[in-house]
Amino acid sequence: MDAKQFLGQLIDVPGVSGYENKISKMIMEAFEPYCDEVYRDAFYNVYGKKLGNRSGHGPKVMLAAHLDEIGLMVKDIDEKGFISFTNIGGVDQRILLSQEVYVHGKEKLFGVIGAKPPHLQERKEAQKAVPMKEMAIDVGLPAEKVKELVSIGDLITFKSPLVELKGTNVCGKSIDDRAGVVVMYETMKELEKLVFSGEVYFVATAQEEVGTRGAIISTYKVNPDIGIAIDVTHGDTPDAPKTETHAMDKGPSIGVGPNMHPKLTKKLMDVAKENRIDFQVEVAPGLTGTDARSMQISREGVPTVLIELPLRYMHTTVETLNMDNVKKAAKLIALFIASMEEGWEECLTY
Amino acid sequence: MFDLLKKLAEARGVSGNEDEVRQLIIEVVTPLVDEVTVDRMGSVIAYKKGTRSNKKVMLCAHMDEVGFIITRIDDNGMLKFATVGSIDPRILPSKKVRIGDKAIPGVLGIKAIHLQEPAERERAVKVDQMYIDIGAKNKEEAEKLVKPGDYAVFDSECIYFGDNKVKSKALDDRVGCLTLIEVLKDRYPFDLYACFTVQEEVGLRGAKVAGYSIQPDMALVVEGTTCSDVPGVDPHKYSTRMGEGPAISIADLASYSNKKLVSFLIQCAKNAKIPFQIKESISGGNDAGEIQRARGGTMTAVVSVPCRYIHSPSSVADLNDIDNTIKLVQEFLKGCEAL
């Protein structure tokens, strides 16, 4: 299965934070052919274990890309059958009006998020963003039917299948961080062409969007020597500050800052340069908003590096990604793992 | 003692880039202890075996200081940056910094007053409006000297002034590091782990890992803490007072100190006639928070040197307070085994 195809499939499967059952199953199936062992834990973290094909004492490396997505949850159903909702993860309330959604009750129901028509709004009202608590989902069914099929706590996902834009750009929802999962998938394939010792754990983590919770749990379980977090970062747009965004066509970003191990990060950059893989630098002065923040301080500490794919319009239904970066990131990570020969422990010192 | 404090305070070590201060500390403590290790986050753990028991006592002070990291070089050769750790942006205009391994000098410039609108003068500057000027003509020239990801520290000499006072950057928490080094000169009946942690200022990160690894029976954290006994502040907001001795914490935002340890500290101070104060606020948080809750939990307490203008290039402490803090920790170590 090629990367774009896989990504398209992944983003259509629901998996809001805390409810990643379905998406974790799909990912387990995809990992099967390329891993020695595939399993998941009680929190739906998926683990694909790949053993080295060369003898030696290579490191235990853990990759982490999160499989959960932001979404909504049914809060209440009123007497007319309209569904009020709350957010799971950082949903920008300004994207909600007129969105198409699926309500995952006893059946999957299609719905729209509607709101007061402009004709009925006061001028001052029209200047402000509509707060989430004033919105409702209309599934077009009578109230009793809604109450039969939908309960408080049911998940709601956005409808936004993958669309191809010009060049190698694609657009859809939840590319944050299903694209990271695709990077791991591509990395597995790349590793088959290379020689490496040690073990690699490809972990598709749960509940990242609500606080990197899956990473806390899975890093403790795996107890790796080295951590590689794969997530997305902000792609450049005209209205965003240059210091905080990255070009879409200059390669993946490598994280620099207290959350990432300095020597290990330098080695990653050296591997990229040696193999002519272009990359950008993302400077993070504090904790990054990725699984790296929790991996680094698990147990006795895990030297961690961070690779991010530039993504425009993050946390909307039109997240835009350059697929080239997926391939580049996968190649880079595979080469990085293969570069861990005798004496790799040196990279982890200070 | 002042010479060592000066070396420690002037050493560079922004959270995530503690190399210089780490090397200095390793150099100084190695002859004093049995084993020095650097853990996976970069914290230095100096171990001294006990003469008769296996009880584990952990002392902790953080090596890192607040500072900056370069985020981007503009076409005009000016550097954009972010703060590492919590710094009030209003102290930044017109200060000097040192960037990267080569300590390239730079200035936090700001538009001359003549060129400002009156309204502008009233508003606090924001970090994203500011830049560091290293004197480069353009981006190319700047790139020869610095790069995004380089860390920068305040350029501030550690000097003795006034009535036995010291002014410097990073008194928080090089005063703690100094205290640990001083007490390492003795040997104790129990196993002593003196931890010089990293990344306290960005979330008590080094301590979380050190607490997990060491699993001490008890831990005492030595910090530099806010001292606001200055004009314009109501007395009940001082938190601590300069010159009144080490401040013992009942609780702060990260931990509620173990009551046994706190009463013992107070008792030690009273018995040895060491002036002390009780910290009068629950503000701030420190490594004790993470150490207290590592694994199944441990007893922790915090002793702090009052520092005026903390987290600035010109923080001030009283050398008597530092001295008395060292004395208090020494007294604590004499009898803590029984707790």
Added chain:
Amino acid sequence: MRELVKKLTSIYGPAGNEELVSQAIREEIESYVDEIEVDVMGNLIAHKKGSGNGKRIMLAAHMDQIGFMVTHIDDKGFLRFSNLGGISVANSINRRVIFESGLAGVIGYETEIDSWKDITLSKMYIDIGVSSKEEAEKLVKIGDVAVYHPLFSESNGKYISGAMDDRAGCALLVQTIKNIGSTPNDLYFVFTVQEELGLRGARTAAYALEPDIGIAVDVTATGDTPKCRPMAVSLGKGPAIKIKDASVLAHPLVKELMISTAEKHNIPYQLEILEYGGTDSGAIHLSRGGVPSGVLSIPCRYIHSDSETIDASDLDNGVKLLTKILEEDINI
């Protein structure tokens, strides 16, 4: 139940100072459990052995209540304070507080301030009725903690008191311990400390116990008062099974277990979504390699005030539901 709740809510026990509550609970449950111990943080851990082959379950209810810590004594003997846990200005002005010694005080504020919006905790003080620093220092010292003056009322089947959060939860656990019959599951009832300061006791207790499943019992807000924040939970409609709050997404299988048990035994229940706030399960579920966890909530109005209000039937049904859950053969 009423007497138990009345007793527990009146005991002095602010965060970091839970000793008296711990003693009282210990006396209540000692003869009903197999082992009791207190850990280094002060958590009270009571072990009720299972008949074998069941799950290792950690229950948690926190003993601590919010409080006011004295941080400064001024020249006239007024006490400045800082909050331990979530104290709001609105719930503190002109309220009566009491220290462990029994010393009573009133919380006042700097009345030169014109607008309520400008009042902050640092502009408030505790008045213990003395006129000098020396007099005050004979009665209190820095670090002493005051709590809302306890007064228990009952009104139409509702219990009203400060510290329902979370002495009601503690009462629920105590009663469950007394009622529960034989069960395959190994039960650890943990009365935790310092929840109000950030789920601190639960974090270390969970690490030490390594449970298979965690269930916290705490209060939650309601959506049944005039023009309130909308929420589908009301007093009197049964204990609430938490779906989420800011600290935890209840594990779907634990949530299912709780719902199916309630339905099996015809116990009324509600489903709860809280858009803020946290409970001990927030810490438990992230312990070590993860612990599937849920929360049984007691609907409560006016949380973090001196008049937290719960419904007696919700509490009784909560005991019933928890007892049945713990007696189940669990497959998670």
